[in-house]
Amino acid sequence: MLLSANHWISGLAETLAVNDLHFILLLVAAWMMLGFAGFLRPHSVRFVARMLFPAGALLCLGVALLAGLFLASGQVPQLVILPLGLPDLPFHIRLDVLSGFFLLLLGVAGAGISTFAAGYFRSGEGTAPALLGLEYHFFLASMAMVILADDAYLFMVAWETMALSSYFLVTSHHRIPEIRRAGFLYLIMAHVGAVCILLCFGVLQGGSWQFTFDAMRSAHFAPFWATTAFLLALLGFGAKAGLVPMHVWLPEAHPAAPSPVSAMMSGLMLKTAIYGMLRVSFDLLSIRFWQWGVLLLVLGLFSALFGAVFAAVQTDMKRLLAYSSIENVGLIFTGIGLAILFETSNMHLFAALALTAALVHSFNHALFKSLLFLTTGSVLHATKQRSLGKLGGLIRHMPWVASLALIGTLSIAGLPPLNGFVSEWLLLQSFLFTPQLPHAFLNMLIPLGAAALALTVALSAYVMVKFYGVIFLGQPREPSLVNAHDANWLERLGLIWLAAGCILIGALPQLVLRAVAPVTGKLLGDTVRSSSTFWSIAPIAQQQASYSGLILLAGILSVVAVTFVCVRVLAHGRIRRTNTWDCGYPWQTSRMQDTAEGFGQPIRHMFGTFFRMERNLPSASDTTPRYRIYIEDRLWRAVYLPIARGVQMLADGIGFLQGGRLSIYLLYSFLTLLGLLVFVL
Amino acid sequence: MHTSQLIAEVLRVLAAGLLLISFAMLSGRRTQQLITLFAWQGGLLFVSTCLVAYSSGLTEMYYSAALTLLLKVIALPWILNRLIKRLGAQWDSEQLVNVPTTMLVGLVLVIFAFGLAQPISSMATTITRHTLGIALAVILLAFLMMITRRKAVTQVIGFLAMENGLFLAATSATYGMPMVIELGIALDLLVGVFILGIFFFQIREQFDSLDLHNLESLKED
Numbered sequence: 007m008l009l010s011a012n013h014w015i016s017g018l019a020e021t022l023a024v025n026d027l028h029f030i031l032l033l034v035a036a037w038m039m040l041g042f043a044g045f046l047r048p049h050s051v052r053f054v055a056r057m058l059f060p061a062g063a064l065l066c067l068g069v070a071l072l073a074g075l076f077l078a079s080g081q082v083p084q085l086v087i088l089p090l091g092l093p094d095l096p097f098h099i100r101l102d103v104l105s106g107f108f109l110l111l112l113g114v115a116g117a118g119i120s121t122f123a124a125g126y127f128r129s130g131e132g133t134a135p136a137l138l139g140l141e142y143h144f145f146l147a148s149m150a151m152v153i154l155a156d157d158a159y160l161f162m163v164a165w166e167t168m169a170l171s172s173y174f175l176v177t178s179h180h181r182i183p184e185i186r187r188a189g190f191l192y193l194i195m196a197h198v199g200a201v202c203i204l205l206c207f208g209v210l211q212g213g214s215w216q217f218t219f220d221a222m223r224s225a226h227f228a229p230f231w232a233t234t235a236f237l238l239a240l241l242g243f244g245a246k247a248g249l250v251p252m253h254v255w256l257p258e259a260h261p262a263a264p265s266p267v268s269a270m271m272s273g274l275m276l277k278t279a280i281y282g283m284l285r286v287s288f289d290l291l292s293i294r295f296w297q298w299g300v301l302l303l304v305l306g307l308f309s310a311l312f313g314a315v316f317a318a319v320q321t322d323m324k325r326l327l328a329y330s331s332i333e334n335v336g337l338i339f340t341g342i343g344l345a346i347l348f349e350t351s352n353m354h355l356f357a358a359l360a361l362t363a364a365l366v367h368s369f370n371h372a373l374f375k376s377l378l379f380l381t382t383g384s385v386l387h388a389t390k391q392r393s394l395g396k397l398g399g400l401i402r403h404m405p406w407v408a409s410l411a412l413i414g415t416l417s418i419a420g421l422p423p424l425n426g427f428v429s430e431w432l433l434l435q436s437f438l439f440t441p442q443l444p445h446a447f448l449n450m451l452i453p454l455g456a457a458a459l460a461l462t463v464a465l466s467a468y469v470m471v472k473f474y475g476v477i478f479l480g481q482p483r484e485p486s487l488v489n490a491h492d493a494n495w496l497e498r499l500g501l502i503w504l505a506a507g508c509i510l511i512g513a514l515p516q517l518v519l520r521a522v523a524p525v526t527g528k529l530l531g532d533t534v535r536s537s538s539t540f541w542s543i544a545p546i547a548q549q550q551a552s553y554s555g556l557i558l559l560a561g562i563l564s565v566v567a568v569t570f571v572c573v574r575v576l577a578h579g580r581i582r583r584t585n586t587w588d589c590g591y592p593w594q595t596s597r598m599q600d601t602a603e604g605f606g607q608p609i610r611h612m613f614g615t616f617f618r619m620e621r622n623l624p625s626a627s628d629t630t631p632r633y634r635i636y637i638e639d640r641l642w643r644a645v646y647l648p649i650a651r652g653v654q655m656l657a658d659g660i661g662f663l664q665g666g667r668l669s670i671y672l673l674y675s676f677l678t679l680l681g682l683l684v685f686v687l
Numbered sequence: 688m689h690t691s692q693l694i695a696e697v698l699r700v701l702a703a704g705l706l707l708i709s710f711a712m713l714s715g716r717r718t719q720q721l722i723t724l725f726a727w728q729g730g731l732l733f734v735s736t737c738l739v740a741y742s743s744g745l746t747e748m749y750y751s752a753a754l755t756l757l758l759k760v761i762a763l764p765w766i767l768n769r770l771i772k773r774l775g776a777q778w779d780s781e782q783l784v785n786v787p788t789t790m791l792v793g794l795v796l797v798i799f800a801f802g803l804a805q806p807i808s809s810m811a812t813t814i815t816r817h818t819l820g821i822a823l824a825v826i827l828l829a830f831l832m833m834i835t836r837r838k839a840v841t842q843v844i845g846f847l848a849m850e851n852g853l854f855l856a857a858t859s860a861t862y863g864m865p866m867v868i869e870l871g872i873a874l875d876l877l878v879g880v881f882i883l884g885i886f887f888f889q890i891r892e893q894f895d896s897l898d899l900h901n902l903e904s905l906k907e908d
Contacts, residue, residue: 665903666902666903666904667899667900667903668842668899668902669833669834669835669836669837669899672830672833672834673834675830676827676830676831676834679827679830680799680827683799683803686803
C-alpha cells in the first residue's frame with residue numbers, strides 16, 4: 007500500500023519534470039476555453055476584460071514557466087501525437103529547445119500584454135467584448151501551436167488561424183473604411199506569405215509525401231531544391247515578419263489595431279515568423295550555403311536602415327513604432343544572415359554569437375516594442391490623439407506611463423544598461439569577427455554592413471528621442487491634453503512587468519544568454535561561452551570584450567543619485583516654472599515647440615531618395631496658412647501598384663471570355679467536350 | 688442467327704436515318720419543320736430500341752422504347768407545337784449563317800465521332816455496337832445546331848436532339864441505362880421543356896422577341 011503510494015508520487019514528480027509539453031498543451035487548450043467563456047456574458051466588459059484577460063495572463067505566465075523549466079532542465083525533445091485533424095494526418099507536436107525559447111518569449115511578453123489588455127478594453131468600442139476575447143485568446147493559442155507544431159499540416163493550420171484571428175483583431179473597429187482597407191492589405195500579404203510557406207513545405211517533403219518535420223529533416227536535397235525551399239521560406243516568413251519589400255502591411259495594420267493587439271502583432275507575431283525562418287533554415291534543411299547568409303544580411307540591413315529612416319519622418323505615433331518594428335526585424339535577420347555565413351565557413355562559435363544576438367534581440371524586441379505600443383494605447387485613451395503634432399507635455403498628466411515609456415524608449419534606442427544595448431552590442435561584436443571569413447570579396451563589403459548597422463542604431467535612437475520628446479515633454483499642443491488621465495492599475499501592472507523585463511535583461515543578460523545557449527548549441531553545435539560571472543558577460547573571451555550591465559546600472563544610478571542630491575539638497579533646490587528665453591518676443595504659445603515634422607526634417611533631406619514627397623506650401627497671402635507634407639514609400643509605386651495593375655489586366659482579360667452571347671458560351675462547352683474526347687482518345 | 692444479322696442490318700439503316708435527320712435539322716430553317724424532324728428522330732429511335740429489345744430479349748428495353756414513343760414522339764412535339772402556336776412563332780424562320788460551312792463542320796464532326804468510337808465499339812459486345820459512332824455524331828451535331836441558332840425554341844430542340852443522341856449511345860454501347868436512370872432522365876426532359884416554355888414567355892415579354900441576341904445585354908460589365 008505504502009509502496010504503491012510512494013511509487014505514484016514519484017511517478018507524478020517524474021511526469022511534472024518530463025512532460026512539460028502536456029502541461030503546455032493543457033494551457034493552450036485553456037486559452038481556447040477562455041476565448042469561448044466570454045460568450046457566457048458576451049457584452050460585459052467587466053466579465054470578459056477584467057476577469058478573463060487576467061486569467062489569460064496567468065496562463066501566459068504558466069507557459070513561460072514551463073518553457074523556462076524545460077530550457078533549464080531536460081532539453082530532451084518531447085513528442086506528442088494528437089489524434090485530431092484529418093484521418094491519417096494526426097497533429098504532431100514537439101517541444102524542443104528552439105520552440106522552448108520562443109514559448110518563453112511568448113509567455114513573458116504575453117503576460118504583460120494580457121494584463122494591460124485587461125485594463126485597456128472599454129465598452130462600446132467596435133467588436134463586442136466576447137468576440138474580442140475569443141479572437142485574442144485564439145491568437146495566443148495559435149501562436150503557441152505554430153511554435154509547437156511538428157508537421158507541416160498542423161503548422162499551416164495554426165499559421166492560418168493566427169493570420170485570421172489577428173485579421174479580425176486588426177479590424178475590430180471595422181466601421182472605419184481605412185481600417186478595413188488596412189485589414190484587407192494585411193490579409194492579402196498574410197495569404198501570399200502562407201502560400202509561399204505551403205510551397206516551401208511542398209519542396210521540403212522531397213518526394214516522400216511525408217509532411218512531418220521528422221521526414222523533412224531526414225530528406226536530402228540537391229542545392230537547387232534546398233535553395234528553392236529557402237527562398238520560399240524567406241518570402242513567406244519575410245512577409246509575416248515585415249522584411250522589406252514585403253513590409254507594406256505593417257505600417258497600415260499596426261496603427262489600425264487596438265494597442266494591445268499591435269503589441270501582440272509586433273512583439274509576438276513577428277517572432278513566430280523569425281521562429282519559422284530559423285526552423286526551416288537551421289533545422290529542417292540539412293545543408294546551407296553562404297550565399298543565403300549574404301542575402302539575409304543584405305535584406306536585413308536594408309530593412310533596418312529603411313525602417314529607421316521611415317520611422318524618423320512619421321507623424322503618427324503608432325506608424326512610427328511600426329516602422330521601428332521593420333527596423334528591428336531587419337536587425338534580427340542580419341543576425342541570422344551572419345550566423346549562416348559563419349556556419350557555412352565552419353566558424354561555429356562566431357555563428358553561435360550571431361545567432362545569440364538575433365535571438366536575444368527577438369526577446370528584447372518583444373519586451374520593449376510591446377511596452378511602447380501599450381504606452382501609445384494609454385496615450386490614445388487619455389487623449390484620443392494618435393498624431394504626434396497634437397500631443398506633448400503628457401509627462402505631467404501621465405507620470406506612470408511617461409516614466410515606463412522612458413524605459414522602453416531607452417532600451418529600444420540601445421542605451422546601456424537596458425536590454426536593447428545587450429543585443430545590439432552582441433550583433434556588433436559578431437560583425438567584428440567577419441574579417442576572418444574566407445571570402446575575400448565579402449570581407450571588403452561587410453564593414454559597410456557594420457557601418458550601416460551603426461547608422462541604423464544611431465537613427466533609431468534619434469527616432470526614440472523624437473517619439474518621447476514630442477509626446478511626453480514640452481508643453482501640451484492642444485488645450486484638451488490637460489485633461490489626460492494616467493493609466494489604470496491593470497494597465498500599469500502590464501507596463502511595469504514589461505519594463506522590469508527590460509531592466510532585468512539589461513542588468514543581467516546572463517539570464518537570456520542561458521536560455522539561448524541550448525538553442526544555439528542544438529542548431530549550430532556550439533554555444534557562446536558565457537565565461538560569464540554574475541557580474542559580467544564575455545561572449546567569446548574575457549580579453550576580447552565583456553559587458554557588465556549590473557555594474558553599469560549601479561554606476562548610472564549612483565551618478566544620478568549624487569547629481570540629484572547635489573542639485574536638490576546642496577544647491578538651491580528650487581523649481582521655477584517660467585518661459586525659456588524668448589528672444590524678446592512676448593507671446594509664446596505651445597505651438598512654437600519643435601514638432602514631429604521638425605524632428606524629421608533633417609532626415610527627410612539626407613535620405614530624400616528613399617521617399618516620394620508631396621509638399622503643400624502655403625502662399626504668402628494665405629490667412630490660415632497650413633503646411634502639409636505627404637510621404638510615401640517608393641516601393642509602393644515601384645512594386646505593388648504594377649502587381650495590382652497586372653492582376654487587374656489579367657482579370658480583365660479573363661472577363662473577356664464573358665462575351666454575353668449564348669452561342670459563344672455553348673461553343674466553349676462544345677470545344678471543351680471535343681478537347682476532353684480527344685484527350686480520352 | 689439469320690434474323691439477328693437482319694436485325695443488325697436494319698439497325699444500321701435506322702442509325703443512318705438518324706444521322707440524316709440530324710443533318711436535316713442542322714440546315715432546317717423553320718421551327719415547325721424542326722419539330723417534325725425531332726418527332727421523326729424519336730420515331731426512328733423507338734423502332735431501333737424495339738428491335739434491340741427483341742434481339743436481346745430484355746423486357747426492360749421495351750419499357751424504355753415505350754417511354755421514347757410516349758415522350759419523344761408524342762408528348763414533346765405536341766407540347767412544342769402548342770408552345771410555338773401560343774407564341775406565334777409557328778412560321779418563324781431564321782437566317783442561318785453559311786449553311787455549307789456548317790455542313791462541312793458537321794461532316795468533320797462525324798468523322799471525328801467515328802474515329803472516337805472505333806476503339807470503344809471494338810470492345811463492346813452488343814448487337815448495336817457499330818452505331819456508337821453515329822450516336823456520338825448525333826450528339827455533336829445537335830450541339831453544333833445549338834451553337835449556330837439564335838432563336839430560343841430551336842435551342843431547346845437542339846438540346847432535346849442531343850438527348851436523343853445520348854439515348855442512342857446508351858443503347859448501342861450497353862443496351863441502355865438502368866431503368867431508374869432512364870425514368871429520371873425522361874422526367875427531367877419533360878420538366879425542362881415546361882420550365883423553358885415558361886422562360887420563352889418571359890423572354891418574349893421582356894424583349895418582344897425570342898431572339899437570344901437580346902440576352903447579350905445581360906452581361907456584367
